[in-house]
Amino acid sequence: MNETPQVVTIAGTDSGGGAGIQADLKTFQMRRAFGMNIVVALTAQNTLGVQDSFPVPLTFIDAQFASLAADFQIKAAKTGMLADREHVECVVENLKKVDFGPLVVDPVMIAKGGHPLLQSDAITSIRTKLLPIATIVTPNIPEAEVLADCTIESEADMMAAAKKIQQFGVQHVIIKGGHQGGAISRDYVLFSSGAQMWLSGPRIHTQNTHGTGDTFSACIAAELAKGTALREAIIIGKKFIQGAIEQGIMVGHGHGPTNHWATLDEQITIEE
Template sequence: MTDIFPQALSIAGSDSGGGAGMQADLKTIQERHVFATTVLVAITAQNTLGVQDAFPLPEKIIDEQFASLAADLQIKACKTGMLADPIRVRAVVRNLKKYDFGPLTVDPVMIAKGGAPLLSNDAIDVVRDELLPLATIVTPNLPEAERLTDMTIETPAAVKQAAVKLQQRGAQNIIIKGGHQEGDTSRDYVLLADGTDFWLSAKRVPTHNTHGTGDTLSACITAELAKGQSLEAAIRLGKAYVDATIRDGIQVGHGHGPLNHWAYRKVEGQNGL
């Protein structure tokens, strides 16, 4: 069989409101011209106002989803999002060790935009100790990086120190996202496996419509890796993609609204990526 279309996998929870989680992954991967597949780990009742309920799926159906994909598709990159609790994290780890789905992007989703927990406290150690060592790249925001490193991160020097600690935990490449920082500019720090590091900056947009930014960044990186892009190119394009989806926003719902996943079409090709 020739000319296989690039395929990527989202391992995550469902957001019924469509702004984050697996739904954001699917929209992003599709926009990047990659075929999106899924392993559903949990279901949430969720909208722009918050998470009203969540239901983790049984291990058996998680295992069967992995096996089904491995039996038929040629997945070239994958990512994790909401993994709920230790049982579900370990089920995902077990299957990622069993099947080769290419480079792994770990988005260590812990708390929804509205404040609801999406990863139990006792699962954080499992993510750190068992999932991170499998990661090609891990993409925590500042609060998540603090939990994974047991650090307080308040300065650029502390951001860099936290990234080194995450590498010591086993993740090869690190992005610590700066969306929770104060100021007019959001700065993400990137530390690559070869020691190369750099900051990615974007002017902050005054909006509440940022639901799903972390999912979207990690999904965009995953899609680009599935197409064979270099990791640095995938990261830079991911940053540009998320910036466009925030800057050219849409109004949906009455709380933290979703991103505009069509926005990057308007600027695609202008940034040379």
């Protein structure tokens, strides 16, 4: 019993299927880990944007945690959309009661179409309550600017922001460079030991990038659930999301989703 690697996503849904829990579950399956979910919020969403959202009752989040903990042997977890301060703190309190393995935090704040997915009063709770129990956090540049309360305009700024974020208690930090310009997209990794790593890949010019952050962090969580070493899990995550963007699909009329059927893209360069 329970020999299959098991991983859980704690996040919001995406009725359009390209991001959120749906993207996470597709990624888990593609990476050969059994995925399950704890729903924190529901969204009415498509590639054009988020039309409505509904945080689920806190007692129902408690019930979902208790249900999974009673039956499964979860080896890794990830968070995504957490809605507001009350929901962040509910998730944190539940995570303290269970052993779901390493925790990957994707600090989802704004949807591709600009709709806020995290209320501003939740930022402090993420910094002071969620990050201290996290194994790794994976913000993009705008999210890192909020978490570190700084402006990021250069690679030196990315490195400085990662150090600030790490001071909140999270072990490892990845700042994704997709929002910067240039022909190459570079992600910065700061490990708990102080070691550093840059992951670079060719920038792909496409509007079909809906759910990239969810997919990247979900891939890392799936690999950790399988027992993959952290450094290798991060590299696989980068190769997977690079492939998911590069091997694109055409769905919807707006910011389309990435391709969760994609194979790993080996064009990634690693600098340490």
